[in-house]
Amino acid sequence: MTVPGARLCNTTLDALPPAIVRPTYDRAGTRIGIVHLGAGAFHRAHQAVYIDDLLAEAPDWAISAVSLRSSDVRDALRPQDGLYTLVRIGEQETLRVIGAIGELLCARDERDAVLARLASAQVRLVTLTVTEKGYCLGADGLDFDHPDIVHDLAAPDAPASAIGLVVAGLRQRRARGVAPYTVLSCDNLADNGGRLRRAALQYAQRIDPELARWIESEVAFPRSMVDSITPATDDALRERVAAQLGCTDAWPVQREPYTQWVVEDRFCNGRPPLERAGVTLSDDIAGHDRAKLRLLNAPHSALAYLGALMHLATVADAMRQPTLAPFVETLMRVDIAPTVAVPAGFDADAYIDAILARFRNPAIRHLLAQIAWDGSQKIPVRLLGTIADALAAARPIERLCLPVAGWLRYVVRQAQVGVALVDPLAAVLTSTAAAASGHAHRDIDAFLAIDAVFAPLSGDARFVEALAAAYAALGNASPAAVAGALERA
Ligand code: CS2
Numbered sequence: 001m002t003v004p005g006a007r008l009c010n011t012t013l014d015a016l017p018p019a020i021v022r023p024t025y026d027r028a029g030t031r032i033g034i035v036h037l038g039a040g041a042f043h044r045a046h047q048a049v050y051i052d053d054l055l056a057e058a059p060d061w062a063i064s065a066v067s068l069r070s071s072d073v074r075d076a077l078r079p080q081d082g083l084y085t086l087v088r089i090g091e092q093e094t095l096r097v098i099g100a101i102g103e104l105l106c107a108r109d110e111r112d113a114v115l116a117r118l119a120s121a122q123v124r125l126v127t128l129t130v131t132e133k134g135y136c137l138g139a140d141g142l143d144f145d146h147p148d149i150v151h152d153l154a155a156p157d158a159p160a161s162a163i164g165l166v167v168a169g170l171r172q173r174r175a176r177g178v179a180p181y182t183v184l185s186c187d188n189l190a191d192n193g194g195r196l197r198r199a200a201l202q203y204a205q206r207i208d209p210e211l212a213r214w215i216e217s218e219v220a221f222p223r224s225m226v227d228s229i230t231p232a233t234d235d236a237l238r239e240r241v242a243a244q245l246g247c248t249d250a251w252p253v254q255r256e257p258y259t260q261w262v263v264e265d266r267f268c269n270g271r272p273p274l275e276r277a278g279v280t281l282s283d284d285i286a287g288h289d290r291a292k293l294r295l296l297n298a299p300h301s302a303l304a305y306l307g308a309l310m311h312l313a314t315v316a317d318a319m320r321q322p323t324l325a326p327f328v329e330t331l332m333r334v335d336i337a338p339t340v341a342v343p344a345g346f347d348a349d350a351y352i353d354a355i356l357a358r359f360r361n362p363a364i365r366h367l368l369a370q371i372a373w374d375g376s377q378k379i380p381v382r383l384l385g386t387i388a389d390a391l392a393a394a395r396p397i398e399r400l401c402l403p404v405a406g407w408l409r410y411v412v413r414q415a416q417v418g419v420a421l422v423d424p425l426a427a428v429l430t431s432t433a434a435a436a437s438g439h440a441h442r443d444i445d446a447f448l449a450i451d452a453v454f455a456p457l458s459g460d461a462r463f464v465e466a467l468a469a470a471y472a473a474l475g476n477a478s479p480a481a482v483a484g485a486l487e488r489a
Contacts, residue, residue, distance in 0.1 A: 006247040010081040013097065016245055020085075023099035025056040027081075032064045032102050033272070035117050035169075035181075037162050038129040039065035039073045039104065045086055045230045045255040047127060047186055052100040053277040061125070061272040062102035064117050068130065068162060071106040076250035078104050085241050085252035089231075089363050095244055107165060111158060118169025119178065124269040126169065127184045128196070129226075130162045132377035133424045135189065135199055139455045142199040149203065156207050163196075167204050167215070174214050182220045182267040188297055189381055190290050193264060197221035222264035225289040227296065229315075229358060230255040231366040256364055258354075262288045287343030290385075294336050295348070296355050298382040299328045302403035303359070304371035305410045306486070310479040315366040319359050323486040327402075329356060330489075335399050339389040375407045376425040376453050384457055391457075397466050399489050405470035408447050409477040412436045425452060440472035 006012050013022055034051065036043055043065065051061055065082070067073050077084055082101035088094045107114045117123055128134070136146040142163065143149060152164030159168045170180055183200070185192035200221070204212040233253055241252040263274060265281040275281050282288070300315070306327075307318035319325045332355070337348045358364075383404055390397045414421050415433035423429060428450055436443045444467050448458040457463045473488065475481030 008080050008083050008085070008097065008245060008247050008249040010083070012247050013083065016097065016247075019095070020245060021094065021096035023052065023055070023097065025059065025099070027099050027102070030055050030059040030062040030099075030102055031122060032117065032120075033061040033123060034063045034125045034127060035114070035123050036063050036065050036127045036129070037068065037107075037165060038131070038134065039067045039101075040129060041233060041253040042226075042228075042230050043127075043129045043186070044084060044098065044101070045253040046226055046228050046259060046261065047129070048098055048100045049086060049096075049259070050261060050274065050277040050279055051272065052098045054272050054274070055100060057276070058272050060122070063100050064103040064105060064123070065101045066105045066107055066114050066117075066165075068107050068134070068160070068165075071109055073251065074104040074106045077101065080250065083249075085245065085249045087237060087241060087252055087254040088257050089254055089361075090257045091363070093240075095241065108160070114165065115157075115168060115172065118165065118181075119172040119176065121178045124179075124181050125184060125267070125271060126166060126181050127186055128162055128166075129186045131187060131374065132189055132381065133374055134162050134187070135185075135195060136161055136163060137195060137199060138452060141195075142202040143452075144202075144206075153203070153206055163199050163203050166196075167200055167207070167211075170200075170204075170215055170219060171207070171211055174211060179269050180215070180219045181269055182222065182271065184222055184224055184263065186224050186226045186261075188226070188293060188378075190293055190385065191223060191286065192289065193221040193223035218268060220266045220268035222266040223285050223289060224264065225260070225262040225285055225292050227261075227292055228255045228259040229364060229366055231364060232370050256358060256361065258358055284343070287341060287346065291340050291342050291346065291348070291351065293382055294340050294386050295332055295352060297378070298336060298386065298403070299332055299355070299359070300371050301375070301378055301382050302328050302331060302406065304368040305375070305403055305406035306482055307368045308372055308410055309406060309413065309474070309477050309482045312368060314364075314368060315359050315371070316362045316364060318368060319356075321483075323483045327399075327486040327489055331399055331403070332356075335390070335396070336386050339386050339393065339395065372410065373422040374424065375411070375421075376423050376429065376450070379404060379407055380453055384454070387463060388457060391460060391462060397463065398470065401463070401466040401470040402473070402485065402489055405467055405474055406482070408433075408443070408471060409474050412443075413477060425450065438476075440468040444468040444471055 086096045148161035152159040185196045262280040303318040412433040448454045473485040
């Protein structure tokens with residue numbers, strides 16, 4: 001038994017109750033081979049778990065987990081020697097202590113240590129979960145007006161952004177004759193590796209065209225698709241974990257039992273034997289990432305905004321709402337699936353069935369408010385691409401416009417009630433929302449002027465008309481008005 005008040009760490013590990021799964025390998029015998037940028041809950045519930053499965057046979061691939069700005073994760077997990085608990089939420093909850101993170105750093109306070117890791121020949125892979133906004137992308141690739149990019153280009157040896165760090169590490173390696181690392185994006189963006197590569201090349205070009213050429217020819221940026229529903233950690237989880245461990249874990253993470261990781265097999269400096277941990281390695285993953293973004297993440301966002309307007313709290317609550325659940329299912333089967341070019345052998349109906357079952361899982365308290373974050377980054381990759389494809393194929397877009405209008409109504413509502421939006425474009429969204437009159441065409445025209453979100457579609461008359469009609473259909477956006485719009489859709 002552990003001592004009351006004790007903290008999860010290397011020395012308390014052996015005393016945990018037998019039901020708690022824990023590392024079977026010698027942690028002291030592992031070496032850092034991966035630098036991960038973005039040490040949040042998703043990374044710790046997903047990629048770090050696959051790596052934990054491999055460390056017994058591949059001890060050279062432990063992770064240095066780097067937060068870009070906040071020191072919260074480092075401060076919580078450094079006293080725990082990087083250990084934390086993964087709670088798999090199912091009919092029977094299972095707890096597993098993950099040991100894959102060998103080091104925690106915060107780039108803002110410890111930039112030199114991060115750059116030293118990135119320069120180390122022992123590090124052969126850099127992975128990223130920095131969320132959509134962490135790529136600093138605009139309509140044409142890297143956003144050179146982004147404050148972090150402006151900062152990093154003025155001081156490329158002291159970067160703050162993920163792109164700046166990745167390129168600074170590569171620059172040091174080239175200067176010292178160290179082989180480059182592979183850069184693997186694990187964020188929800190279609191063609192995540194391609195976009196990251198183009199952004200890194202655009203950035204490097206401004207610093208040193210020779211460096212850009214070297215990156216272009218030597219560095220691999222594989223694409224990947226990641227999937228596992230990971231509700232944010234709350235105090236209830238911390239308490240449950242402490243009760244079962246018999247000691248405190250400052251930052252456990254939770255996720256559903258389902259997990260998937262598909263990675264394009266293009267690495268420039270070796271790789272962990274990922275296939276042995278259940279990762280699908282493929283030469284072409286383009287179809288997978290698109291199917292996931294459009295058939296899972298887009299309905300998630302639809303549930304988030306329309307559900308929030310209906311005063312619902314979680315995804316499972318939204319899936320019990322008698323008008324919202326059938327609407328989202330129709331959206332997936334009738335409007336989205338026919339426009340997704342799926343990989344060979346992919347059974348879209350079975351995929352949709354499985355997603356709906358995951359959404360319905362009542363054991364998972366996945367807050368709609370969490371999914372509603374960063375709408376300006378998510379709506380284009382999740383919904384506007386489908387709308388563009390539907391327009392090109394002369395297919396109807398009316399239903400597809402309803403969640404987009406739901407997002408705008410949600411933005412207006414948050415401005416009205418004075419709740420700050422969590423979104424990198426919060427300032428422009430909130431000022432546009434504050435000026436909204438409720439007149440559909442006027443409001444929609446104002447929102448469509450936000451090019452970073454709507455640029456490719458704002459000139460399309462069919463889209464403008466359908467979006468204004470959807471916005472009008474939501475009436476005063478009360479729960480009853482939203483339910484009425486969903487019934488008619
Ligand atoms: C969600 C995703 O928060 C969100 O926007 O849609 O995080 C979703 O849970 C994951 O992509 C599932 O793999």
